[in-house]
Amino acid sequence: MAETVFAPWDDSNAKPLIQFKNVTKRFGEFTAIDDLSIDIFEQEFFALLGPSGCGKTTLMRLLAGFETPTSGEILLAGENIVPVPPNKRAVNMMFQSYALFPHLDITENIAFGLKRDKMPKPDIDARVEEMLALTRLTQFARRKPHQISGGQRQRVALARSLAKAPKLLLLDEPLGALDKKLRQDTQFELMDIQEKTGTTFVIVTHDQEEAMTVASRVAVMDEGRIVQVATPDAIYETPNSIYVADFIGDVNIFEGHASAAADGYDIAWGEGQKPLHAKTSVENLDGKQCYLAIRPEKVSISAQKPENVGNAVLGKIHDIAYLGNISTYYVGLPDGKIVKAQTANTRRISRRSFTWEDDVWLSWTDTAGVVLGR
């Protein structure tokens, strides 16, 4: 038997842990969350991704209970939690600023929530020990927050919010203050902890790489709405709009006029250029304006015109960005458009085949691009 894939969102019988039903949140005239509906399932690692100010923090604060929706319902395990105050919700939040209590040491910080639950002292001690071990903080147990480093503080904040074993853990840009290396280590640590504890995580980030790394599903937000919710690979390979394609990773976008052709469309785009052909199941675009989005790594670069390939255009190398493991070629087309093509650097740089001002052919298959109506 095949291994069962974790995909409760595809299972029509699965009951979501959290449901947003047409939630709107206004601050005065300003609409921060606009008629938003989503389902989040148990044990998911759900990432909210979007530019600054799109309403990610507001969404989290609605879940934690610090904001009340202007309209709509928020259900946790089938129950409307809108009237429930934050201290009565089985939801814990790890704050963007960590919000560690400066007058308490690490142990007391972690024990804080447990004490509020009137847990017996030996149980508290055991739970704190467990949390300290999980986040590798045992040797700092008696330090005050100002006596430890940024990365350690972040782990204390995580331990404190996990200690009460919430049904749902909210993480608001938890890794924002860490440098890149520490960030990557911590991402894996987070995934590990999520797996060990089985808690449902909702993480906010504005770093798309981070969202792709940790999440089971990613929601891309824009101006208080969710534009697309999908697994990381689906959101990368089949974005549903230019906004998502552009937001997640690098992309080349050709704008043109669609006419139906074998299994898809021919897209007339540049003056004197052969129409691009793309296979797609998207319907109703015949005769309309459309966009073709292609990732740079799906564009091949060659000196000779390749045979038997769906699309090929001629251009001149405008610029080369050497990134160590990969190189990005910026190729100028005759109409001035710049197209990015990426190749892996499997050979040493001195033996690179192309250089500035070389004429090159860019090519990609019929299925490499995504046809989008908007």
Add this chain to the structure above:
Amino acid sequence: MRRFSWFNATSLTLGFAFLYVPMIILIIYSFNASKLVTVWAGFSTKWYGELMQNEAFLDAAWVTIKVAVISSSIATVLGTMAAIVLVRAGRFHGRTLFSGMIYAPLVMPEVITGLSLLLLFIGIGMDRGIVTITLAHATFSMCYVSVVVSSRLISFDRSLEEAALDLGCSQFEAFRLVTLPIIAPAVISGWLLAFTLSLDDLVIASFTSGPSATTLPIKIYSAVRLGVSPEINALSTIMIAIVTFGVITASLVSKRNAVNRQREEQAAARMT
């Protein structure tokens, strides 16, 4: 290093002399054996002894301390509450007016504050005495407390309180367990400020005191009107000693805290 300069030395000496010579003279004359204040007749501590026999002064001192402790405690509670409302409530109707009204008594001449309180107490038929002085002092010193506490609250990170709520605290528990311990130094300075204001207030106390209770500043002032006595000098010397002790202790404590904190932070920096 800055070179020694005659100009600096002179201005320093003159400045300190200006500040402290009067007090030093007062202290010296409190040990004068003669009854005449301006004639030196040898060292003696007898005025201190007589002071301890003087019921009127001792009563006044006791009243002053009671008034100062109770009024500064009331002022601290009310002033802290006002500060929280002012800093936290965000924009509500009439906010500017409200905050202006909290701070107005700071610049109001004391005579006016005292007079209006007097009229109020007469109006509601309250006998003037220790209660009215305490209420009056609490009223005017709460503005000072609220200024001190709100300047601390402005830089207080709200997410700390939200974290406490998130971890299961009620609003009140969040305040008691998180906010209050963190702003405690400001609340304590507010209390100390209110306490000293009450200790040395003469104007408002003289409007609101009655025959049943007098504070020390009033007592000293009325005694001096009959002529300066060595007893008053002795009393003043004791007050100077108490204040000096208080100031030195407070600054030593805060300095030690600063040093400890710095040492801990350095230790943390070394080990990470």
